[in-house]
């Protein structure tokens with residue numbers, strides 16, 4: 001253990017200015033359940049990290065601790081060099097820099113698509129209405145739902161809703177976007193339209209943390225795959241290494257399950 | 262000979278009194294009720310405790326006792342010289358705010374958690390999340406119980422009559438003091454209350470319909 005911390009200490013002595021999200025020794029419990037166990041994870045600016053692992057392994061919880069939708073019991077999380085503050089105005093400001101895309105979209109049901117993408121700009125960034133609308137329209141265009149701008153979320157397909165949700169996150173000019181199984185609630189024919197938008201984002205240099213089992217996306221867009229099981233990070237590797245030659249038994253077992261059926 | 266026509270000015274004053282105290286205490290109850298509901302779902306524990314205490318205390322105290330406190334304690338300690346009308350409105354408004362709070366809170370609980378999480382994720386503060394995202398979506402479920410709460414408030418305003426506030430129920434006492442037969446007096450009083458409560462039901466019906474059209 002001490003050997004590990006010494007090497008880590010040596011690295012920390014010259015902290016890469018490039019580190020955007022740093023989790024160190026993070027622990028979290030839900031009652032007796034130890035959902036996150038000694039999690040160390042560093043995400044560099046512009047990096048795309050795919051988090052993969054069996055259901056219940058703590059992937060969503062990990063994602064949600066990064067913008068403090070879940071609090072942690074011990075350890076530290078910092079975004080762009082600043083530790084996550086306590087609940088309050090400062091945390092709200094920091095959350096504006098961390099986009100989040102949910103499995104169930106969570107678009108504001110009482111607002112139109114356009115309003116969904118304008119709301120954060122106006123209420124949080126204090127952008128004027130005209131600028132916010134222009135930006136919202138261009139983002140909706142970018143994710144391919146410009147023609148749906150005046151509809152309510154319930155009138156859109158799942159794939160369209162998820163693309164609006166991505167536009168809503170992008171409207172805040174986030175430093176990093178967290179995706180928690182963004183395609184898991186979608187009908188198969190809609191998965192690709194969402195993945196394509198995400199792939200384009202990755203190419204544009206957006207920093208992304210993506211919980212997904214879409215191996216095609218991981219192979220083509222991810223710089224790194226993080227494999228989680230039982231609340232621990234079991235393995236980290238490049239996508240090619242991980243999918244063709246996983247080191248841990250847990251990963252081998254998991255991959256054989258999702259590959260052969 | 263007609264009890265209403267012969268005493269119409271007093272009846273009219275009583276009716277206006279009931280409408281006024283109902284309106285003023287409704288506004289107090291609505292504002293406080295929504296505020297305290299916000300406290301009850303806040304992430305700050307002391308605020309939650311305050312909200313819970315507020316509801317528990319006011320909802321479980323007999324209204325007459327609140328009137329007594331309002332008329333005999335409040336002027337002594339806080340606001341000497343406050344009018345009976347305002348003191349009565351405060352007692353009724355505070356009492357009813359606890360019911361409004363609970364209706365609003367159960368409305369808040371019908372809004373999926375993901376809505377608030379999405380709002381917080383784009384950097385909205387707690388109060389922005391509540392005002393801009395959660396409460397507007399809760400309104401629909403809150404309207405029907407609120408209608409009943411404000412009708413109950415109208416009827417509860419009769420207690421203010423016993424505390425020298427001019428209102429409709431007080432007219433009944435005045436008439437029986439003047440020796441009129443009690444049955445016709447009660448019928449007129451009941452009709453007066455019906456007008457107010459029907460107006461409230463109508464108002465809420467309109468609001469509900471407008472919200473359906475809006476979506």
Ligand SMILES: Nc1ncnc2c1ncn2[C@@H]1O[C@H](COP(=O)(O)OP(=O)(O)O)[C@@H](O)[C@H]1O
Pocket residue numbers: 030033035053054055056057058059060061062
């Ligand atoms: N709010 C919560 N309260 C209690 N247990 C929870 C809560 N959220 C998640 N869990 C539990 O924590 C574990 C990890 O959950 P999660 O992070 O959602 O896993 P994953 O996203 O990898 O499927 C699961 O066993 C889940 O049941």
Ligand SMILES: [Mg+2]
Pocket residue numbers: 059060061181
């Ligand atoms: Mg999950």
